[in-house]
Amino acid sequence: MSWSILFCLCVIVGVGECQIFPSLMTNATMAIVIDKEYLGDDYDNFRNKIEEFLEYAKREILRHGGIYIQMFAWPAISIKREFSALLSITSCKETWRLYRAAKRENLLHIAISEHDCARLPQNMAITIPIIETGQETPQLLLDLRTNRLLNWKHTVIIYDNFITDDLLTRVIKVLTKRTSQVSSAGISLMSLFTNASAFYDDINGVVRSKLAGLSENMQESHFIAIVAYELVEIIMTFAKELKLTNAQTQWLYVISNTNSKVKTLKRLKQFIMEGDNVAFIYNNTLINGTCNGGVACHIEETLTGFMKGLDDAIVQEFEMASQVSEEEWEAIRPTKSERTKYLLDKMKKYLMQSGSCDNCTKWKFETGETWGREYQVMETDESVAQILSVGTWRPSDGATLVDELFPHVTQGFRRKTLPLVSFHNPPWQILKTNASGDVVEFGGIVFKIINELAKNLNFTYAVEIIKSHNPPNVSATIASSYGLNETSSFMDLINNSETTTFRVPQGILELVHNKTVAMGACAYTVTEDNKKIINFTDPISIQAYKFVVARPKVLSRALLFISPFRGDTWICLSTTIISMGPILFYIHKLSPVYEYKGIRSKGGLATVQNCIWYMYGALLQQGGMHLPYADSARIIVGAWWLVVLVIGTTYCGNLVAYLTFPKNEAPITTLEDLIKRSDTISWSYSKNSFFEAQLKVSNDETYMKIYKGAKEKPNKRNMIAEIKAGRHVYIDWKIKLQYMIKQQFLESDTCDFALGSEEFSDEQIALIVAPHTPYLSRINQEIKKLHQMGLIQKWLQDYLPKKDKCWMKKRSIEVNNHTVNLDDMQGSFFVLFIGCFLSALVVGIEKCWCKKVKDKRQKKVVQPFIS
Structure with a gap:
C-alpha cells in the first residue's frame, strides 16, 4: 500500500483514530488550557471564539493533515505523551508550571499570560504577555533581565513625576524578584521631583542637587533613569559634571513619552563623552493608526502560525517518507524534539513577518559607541561618540537585538586600534630591529602586559617609537640557557647599566599628556612630581633597593679547638685547674686519717705537682694512679668529676657545631652596618636615580648619613675590583645587582659577591596614561588580575638570572653536613x-x-x- 493511499484513508477515517501511519504529524494532538479562574466572566466568550477559529483553521489552513484538540478549563492537567503542542491562557505562575511539565515531554508551548511575567525560554516556547498601552516599561525591563542584558546586582533608579506609583511599584518588582533565569538584585530609588509643579520651577537646580546627593563611592554603579525626554539632556550633563559617568558605570535611559515621530536620538551624542557606557530605550509606538491587540487577537495569530507550521511539517514528512521504505523511515524520521524545534521556528518566522497584534507598540534600543573614538582618525567632522541602533522591543516577541545594549561592557574597545608610544629599555621594553633599523617586534615585561590588556579589553595597538640614549639591539642573539626568549640577550641586560625607569624621554611625556596616544607602553617610576603632568596605573612591579658587598670570607680554623669557649672561660678554667691541685694537696695533707691509720706515704698525692697533674688528668677524663683514702679528699675529687662532666660535654657539643658550620666574617647586612664601617668601606649609587631623590628629601638619620657619605660612582671595572676587595659597597635595584653577581660568576666562576639582607626605598613602577583618562579603573582591574594570577611575577622571574651555586649562598650560610678536613x-x-x-x-x-x-x-x- 502506497503512502498516498494510506494518507487518504487516514483522512477519511479520522486522524485521531488512524495510528498505523508512522509519523506523529498525521495525528498531532494539541492541548488548549483556558484557565476559567484567570479569565473569569470572559471564559465562555474566549472558548467559543477558539472553537470557531479551530473549525476554520482545520478547514482552510491545515489542508494536508488533521489535528486532535483537547480543551481544559483548569491548568492542573496531566501532560500526556501523545501531545504535540500546548496552548495555555493562564496566570504567570501556572504558565511556568505548565512549561516545566511540557518540557519533560518535549512539547511546543504557546503561552498567553499576564503582564510582568518572565518569558519562557525561547528555544522551547513562545510567550506573549498581555500589556495595556502605556504600561510596557516593567515588562520591557523584565525581558532585558531574563535575557541577561541587565544582569546587575544593584541598580539606582532615577525617576520623575510622570511615572505613576503603580507603574513604579511594578518596575521595582520586576528588577528585584528572582526568576529561574536571574537571581535577585537590590535597588536604590531617587525621585527628581516631589510634585508636578516642581518640574516647571528650577529644573537644572533640582536635578543637580539630587544627583549630587548620590554617593561618591558609586564608581561601578548601574543607573536606570525612567524620565521624560526633556530631562535626558539635563541628567546627562550633570551626571558627567559630577563624575557619575565613567568606564565602570552604566546608564540606561528609559523614555516613555516619545512616539514614532522620534526616529533616532542622535542629537544626544553631544552629551556622551569618551569612555561612557550609555544606552537609550525609547517609545516608538505608532500614533494615528489602527492597531489590533488583546487576548483574542493573539490566540488567532498564534494558532494560525502553528497550523501553518504543522501543515508544512506534514507535507515535508510525507515527501520524505514517500522516498524510502517503511523500515528506513522508522530509522530516519524526525524525533519529537526535532518536530518541536521545526514548528517553533516556523511560528516565529510567521509572527515576525505577518504578525499584526500589538504591532503598533514598539520600543527602540540605541547605545553610545565611545571607547577609543578620540584616538581614531575621522574622515568627517563627527563628535567623539556615535549613536548606534541596536534593537527593538515588541510585546509579542520581546527584545530583538542586533548588537549589545552596552557594547563596551562585553566587547571592550571593539577591536579599535589604539596608538601607544614606547622606547627601548630592557628588560621592561625590548624592541627588535632589522638591519635597516626598523622595529619589527616588541617584547619585554611591559609588552607582555600590553598584550594581555589588548586581549582582555579587545583592542589592537600601533606603537610610535621615541629614540633614547639606549637604542634597540639589532642582534637577535638569544641566551636560551637563561630562559630569555626576547631580542635582548642576557649579556645585553646585565651590561646595560643605563637601564632605568626613573627617567623617560621627554617626547613620551608630551604625547601622553596631550592625549596624542592612549598609553605609554613603558615602565615609569611613580612620583608625585610626575603625577602633575601624567597619570599612573597601579604598579606593575615594586623594585626594592639593596647593596652588593664582598662575600664574607671563612675565618681561619687553626684555633678551632679553642672556639667552643670564649677567652674568659678558658682563663677561668685554667685558673681552676691550677688552684684545685694545691687545694687537693692541702686537704690530703691536713687529713688526720693517714696518721691515725699509719698509712701516710711520701708518693702519690703527697706532692703539689702530683695533685695538679691528677686534676688535669681528671679534666681530660684520664683519671690517675692514686686516689685519696680520706673522705674529705674524696669529696673534693668527686665534686671535680662532676664539674669535669659538664665542661667536657659542653666542649664536645660546641666543637661538633663549629666543625659542622664554618664561621665567617661578620657580614654587612644593613645600612646601619655599612655606616658603622664607614672608616674602612666606601659606598656609591647611581646618580639621577629614584634612590638619590629619596635620600635628598628624607629626614631619616640613616638616609642622611648615606647621602652625605656617598662617593662618586667609579667606572665598572674599578668598582668590581673595589667591591671584591671588600673596600666598596654599591647600592642599586636588587634585580640589577643580581645581574652583576651573575656576570661576575660567569667571568670568574667564583662567588665573590653577596647581597645585603635589608631591602629599602621601594620604587613603584607603573604604566603611564593621560590625565583624567576614563579607562584607568578598567586598566587597573586587568593589572590586578594579572598580579593575582601570578603572571607579572612569572614574567619578572623569566628575566632574573638562573640559580647556580652562588644563589644558594645569597641567603644563608651552607647548612649541609661539613666533612672534616685538614x-x-x-x-x-x-x-x-x-x-x-x-x-x-x-x-x-x-x-x-x-x-x-x-x-x-x-x-x-x-x-x-x-x-
Whole structure:
C-alpha cells in the first residue's frame, strides 16, 4: 500500500483514530488550557471564539493533515505523551508550571499570560504577555533581565513625576524578584521631583542637587533613569559634571513619552563623552493608526502560525517518507524534539513577518559607541561618540537585538586600534630591529602586559617609537640557557647599566599628556612630581633597593679547638685547674686519717705537682694512679668529676657545631652596618636615580648619613675590583645587582659577591596614561588580575638570572653536613707540635738542672789527697 493511499484513508477515517501511519504529524494532538479562574466572566466568550477559529483553521489552513484538540478549563492537567503542542491562557505562575511539565515531554508551548511575567525560554516556547498601552516599561525591563542584558546586582533608579506609583511599584518588582533565569538584585530609588509643579520651577537646580546627593563611592554603579525626554539632556550633563559617568558605570535611559515621530536620538551624542557606557530605550509606538491587540487577537495569530507550521511539517514528512521504505523511515524520521524545534521556528518566522497584534507598540534600543573614538582618525567632522541602533522591543516577541545594549561592557574597545608610544629599555621594553633599523617586534615585561590588556579589553595597538640614549639591539642573539626568549640577550641586560625607569624621554611625556596616544607602553617610576603632568596605573612591579658587598670570607680554623669557649672561660678554667691541685694537696695533707691509720706515704698525692697533674688528668677524663683514702679528699675529687662532666660535654657539643658550620666574617647586612664601617668601606649609587631623590628629601638619620657619605660612582671595572676587595659597597635595584653577581660568576666562576639582607626605598613602577583618562579603573582591574594570577611575577622571574651555586649562598650560610678536613684539624697538630717542642725544651732544662745539681754534690764530697 502506497503512502498516498494510506494518507487518504487516514483522512477519511479520522486522524485521531488512524495510528498505523508512522509519523506523529498525521495525528498531532494539541492541548488548549483556558484557565476559567484567570479569565473569569470572559471564559465562555474566549472558548467559543477558539472553537470557531479551530473549525476554520482545520478547514482552510491545515489542508494536508488533521489535528486532535483537547480543551481544559483548569491548568492542573496531566501532560500526556501523545501531545504535540500546548496552548495555555493562564496566570504567570501556572504558565511556568505548565512549561516545566511540557518540557519533560518535549512539547511546543504557546503561552498567553499576564503582564510582568518572565518569558519562557525561547528555544522551547513562545510567550506573549498581555500589556495595556502605556504600561510596557516593567515588562520591557523584565525581558532585558531574563535575557541577561541587565544582569546587575544593584541598580539606582532615577525617576520623575510622570511615572505613576503603580507603574513604579511594578518596575521595582520586576528588577528585584528572582526568576529561574536571574537571581535577585537590590535597588536604590531617587525621585527628581516631589510634585508636578516642581518640574516647571528650577529644573537644572533640582536635578543637580539630587544627583549630587548620590554617593561618591558609586564608581561601578548601574543607573536606570525612567524620565521624560526633556530631562535626558539635563541628567546627562550633570551626571558627567559630577563624575557619575565613567568606564565602570552604566546608564540606561528609559523614555516613555516619545512616539514614532522620534526616529533616532542622535542629537544626544553631544552629551556622551569618551569612555561612557550609555544606552537609550525609547517609545516608538505608532500614533494615528489602527492597531489590533488583546487576548483574542493573539490566540488567532498564534494558532494560525502553528497550523501553518504543522501543515508544512506534514507535507515535508510525507515527501520524505514517500522516498524510502517503511523500515528506513522508522530509522530516519524526525524525533519529537526535532518536530518541536521545526514548528517553533516556523511560528516565529510567521509572527515576525505577518504578525499584526500589538504591532503598533514598539520600543527602540540605541547605545553610545565611545571607547577609543578620540584616538581614531575621522574622515568627517563627527563628535567623539556615535549613536548606534541596536534593537527593538515588541510585546509579542520581546527584545530583538542586533548588537549589545552596552557594547563596551562585553566587547571592550571593539577591536579599535589604539596608538601607544614606547622606547627601548630592557628588560621592561625590548624592541627588535632589522638591519635597516626598523622595529619589527616588541617584547619585554611591559609588552607582555600590553598584550594581555589588548586581549582582555579587545583592542589592537600601533606603537610610535621615541629614540633614547639606549637604542634597540639589532642582534637577535638569544641566551636560551637563561630562559630569555626576547631580542635582548642576557649579556645585553646585565651590561646595560643605563637601564632605568626613573627617567623617560621627554617626547613620551608630551604625547601622553596631550592625549596624542592612549598609553605609554613603558615602565615609569611613580612620583608625585610626575603625577602633575601624567597619570599612573597601579604598579606593575615594586623594585626594592639593596647593596652588593664582598662575600664574607671563612675565618681561619687553626684555633678551632679553642672556639667552643670564649677567652674568659678558658682563663677561668685554667685558673681552676691550677688552684684545685694545691687545694687537693692541702686537704690530703691536713687529713688526720693517714696518721691515725699509719698509712701516710711520701708518693702519690703527697706532692703539689702530683695533685695538679691528677686534676688535669681528671679534666681530660684520664683519671690517675692514686686516689685519696680520706673522705674529705674524696669529696673534693668527686665534686671535680662532676664539674669535669659538664665542661667536657659542653666542649664536645660546641666543637661538633663549629666543625659542622664554618664561621665567617661578620657580614654587612644593613645600612646601619655599612655606616658603622664607614672608616674602612666606601659606598656609591647611581646618580639621577629614584634612590638619590629619596635620600635628598628624607629626614631619616640613616638616609642622611648615606647621602652625605656617598662617593662618586667609579667606572665598572674599578668598582668590581673595589667591591671584591671588600673596600666598596654599591647600592642599586636588587634585580640589577643580581645581574652583576651573575656576570661576575660567569667571568670568574667564583662567588665573590653577596647581597645585603635589608631591602629599602621601594620604587613603584607603573604604566603611564593621560590625565583624567576614563579607562584607568578598567586598566587597573586587568593589572590586578594579572598580579593575582601570578603572571607579572612569572614574567619578572623569566628575566632574573638562573640559580647556580652562588644563589644558594645569597641567603644563608651552607647548612649541609661539613666533612672534616685538614683546615679543621690543623689546630690539633699545632697543639701536638707545641707539646713536643715544650717537652724537648723541658728535657733540655731538666738535663741542665740535673747536671748542675750533680756537679754541686760532687764538690761537696771530700776527695783523698794523693801525692
